[in-house]
Amino acid sequence: MSDTSAKKSAVAVGEMPAEAGDSMSLNGDYGAESQLRRTLGTRHLAMIGVGSSIGMGLWLGSGTSLLKAGPVSMFLGYILSGTIIWSVSHSIGEMCIMYPLPSAFVQWTNMFVDPAASFALGWAYWFSFWITIANELQAIVTVLSFWTTAVQAVVLITVFWVVIAAINIGAVKWFAEIEVVSATIKFGFIFVVIISGIVLSAGGGPKGGYPPVEGGKTGFEYWQTTPFINGFKGFLSIMPTCIFALSGSENAGLVASETKNPRRSVPKAVKSMWVRLALFYILGSFIIGINVSPKDSNLFGSSGTNASPFVIMYQNCGVEPLAHIMNAVIFISVLSNGGISAYCGARTLVGLSQIGMAPKQLQKADSWGRPWYGLIPTLLIGGGLAYLNVSNSGAVVFGWFSNLTALFSLFGWAMICLSHLRMRYAWKTQGREVSDLPWSSWAFPWSAYWGLGWSVVLIIVQFYISVWPLGKTPSAANFFSSYVSTVAIIVLYIGAKIYYRGRRWIDASTIDLDSARRFYPAADLEAEAEKKKNKGMIKKVVRTAFF
Template sequence: MEDKNSDYGLTQITASSSRNGSIEAQHAADYGAETELRRLLTTRHVTMIALGSSIGVGLWLGAGKSLAAGGPAAIFLGYVLAGSMCWAVSHASGEMAVMYPVPSAFVQWTGKFVCPSAAFALGWAYWFMNVITISNELQAVNTVLGFWTDKVPVSAWITVFWVVMILVNVFGVNIFGEVEVICSTIKFSWIIVVIFSMIVTSAGGAPGHGPVGFRYWTQEPFKNGIKGFFSVLPTCVFAMSGTENAGLVAAETANPKKAVPRAVGSIWLRLSLFYLLGALMITINVDPNNPDIFGQAGSNASPFVIAYREAGLPPLAHMTNAVIFISVLSTGTIQGYAGARTTVGLAHLGMAPSPFKHADSTGRPWWGLFITLFLGGGLAYLNVGNSAADVFTWLSNLTSLFTLFGWGMICLTQIRFRYAWKLQGRSVSDLPWKSWTYPFAAWWGLVWCIVLIILQFYLSVWPLGLPSEAQGFFANYISIIVIVVCYLGARVYYRGPWWVDAGTIDLDASRRFYVKEEFEGVPRTGWRKGAHKAVEIIFN
């Protein structure tokens, strides 16, 4: 049974209570079906999106900037810290996404468990971050393609690949899912090649140079001291932004209870392979003072490409640059998807114009897609008249602050959810999926998000290698100003208490109930069953 009473615009599902206080649904309630989005994504899609959604310019190009600013030890430790936060956020997001697979995910969770004002600030901040990231990825295309040619105008590259991102999104969520599976598979496969080949080159197995080993670690592990280390952290966080997308796509997933935990379970693999080992390979192959590192001079922008060129392996350099190009397009496409779905969730909360609620018969939210992709592409043209390094640095700082705010709210939401669940006499065993990391990971992620936001304030007032200027401060810290203005404006509008009363939260509103067995798709037999099992082994 369904009751159309709303909780900030959310559909309420009626359930019956058993003697032990647990909630048993009369049927498998599916809140996502109450929107016009379509549940067309499978476990394979969600897992590969989680694995590859944030493997973009932040890792392939931003790692070079971080190496130049902080040195080998700083970049590795920066990824360790950012990775631990990302892991904590993924578990918090996963638990919530299985329970409440709703459009815009953490935005609606925040409105339900924290307060509407925080949800308003988070939703519009995250949407703006999606727009900024599209712009950043499009301007990075010019840097990547500059490896092969500089004859094509920057505006031409931006226009061509802006159209590509639009087409992937407008062809529907199922096409989007398949494109991201292919892109993520390429990225995941190539990073394995990178790790093994760079171990060989560092050991002296390439024609370009002799053994390198940990030479740069012993020469200058930390550049620019503690301030250099602090300056690395925003780029590390920016590189890992997107991990929370596994929770975002749950609203369009056939079986979140099956898909989301598997995606969360793959996070450790991505963190260890893509970031930690990838960053380590850079530090044992590339000199932090190399003039070709991104942000200095030269077209060999990526430290991965630099490593292969200096090792005398130009074919691998070209192949790596091609993978970087695919990564940039993939990440920008995902941001278009995420931004459009964020506006859907905001509209369902009454925090965006009502037309943004609607999607067509195939689940495409046209209003959200148009405004997100239009503004993201438009901002990319800022690169035409500015240095790619300057634009990258500015946009990275803006995005990292939005990401920290979003990650912190996800952790806080899980803490508030568990508190309300316990306060209302519910048992943890009744959760459809519970993270084994609670409460330590949630608190770890929340505290570090707060600390890094404070550190970014310090770097904005006293930037590394630059004089303190009001213009520089506002350019780097305007994200927090936007968040505060949105929050205070929403406070004036919504009024009420600072916190939602945990004792009055309707824990079953917008919740998805699961029957004992829920399968994705139709039963498979014979060779189809074997083929499906093989795909699950490879991708899950």
């Protein structure tokens, strides 16, 4: 066989060409090889995937959701949002194994959809990361106020801004280890929340069920008396908060570029997605809904202490030690998410620079793999925005920032699913088989269509809520404070489209499917095939023996 034929065969089965080593050979259109270091392993990717979206959106935002829409609406909101991000995770999984690039979905959009859409997505996502840093910093002020209000907000913001910076200026592997510890704490404590929440709901607390003001009732009292507040509009109004809570789940795609072997790491992260959704968001919101009254004045966003509903659950039932431990876990979660947002914001700028949509200097990283030119502006702007909390309440600032971030996230999720559909279309158009993929999603194409469709629908829904806000008079100020993200995306897209021009879609027949691709040794693929074969044989034996 000739050398050329051998190379073609290697590409066809996903085998690594001998001269390629373990790296990618990239061209100028999709991005050059970055200076980031591949030092992260499977557990780093899995735990960052578990922990990256578990922050103030869940721990505090569920309080505003309960207040506005009631326990059943909140529960349904998390279920719908969960199905969307589950679908998105399957698209991410398939693409980031093949194309583990620094800004992931930004570069995938550039490859498979349209450069103008990639430009709008990349810069919009960078905006969302520094908005999230600001939101997490202001959440720290709220969380710490549970213990003391003696320290001024400006001091707390400054101190923890420095801490978030310190987390990111160490070696990448140190950052990953910190996030692994944080994710382990979050993941471990959710079991305590679920078990203790069920016990408290059944009347097992020191006060024997709900607080005396609620008549000492147990069970699904709030699901019966206040299941839906403000009707269907109340449900629609909390969807941005539910989306914000789940935003960040897609960050596993950004981390994959610094992972040693995405082929092993990414499928595990994708397969564990349903566990995270079920434990944290669906069961977590359920536990809150059966233990905390939507009318509690201390809920985040109400008139009292602005505490997390998880903390209120323990306080009202007389389990004060768990209330303090829960608040400490929330503090760790919020601080951790601020660090992840700075990390991902810097990598987004690296990816934009690789595809010529940001200054070339942003690609540079030092010997430890730290992209200083992307990291410093992300930290500076994100931290600076947090000082809005000094003159406004935490709940008000949370509302502004969560609405803005939710719209950026929905746009990102839509582009991820659309890129997946376009990648598969190009794969088919160029005569390749699904079996040639190093890993394929069993849920394709319906998962991609589901994620894309609902993302578009919810962007439209948010327009409705921005024009006719819940409990407020329609005004230009309300509209822009809630919907300016979409305006920014449209402006970025139109400007980029004028600059880049070209057709509406990239021609699928001309897409280079190999130059930005990471190839894997044939031995890895053969081992995976053998593993699947053995699993199939075991299942067959079990079915034969017992059925």
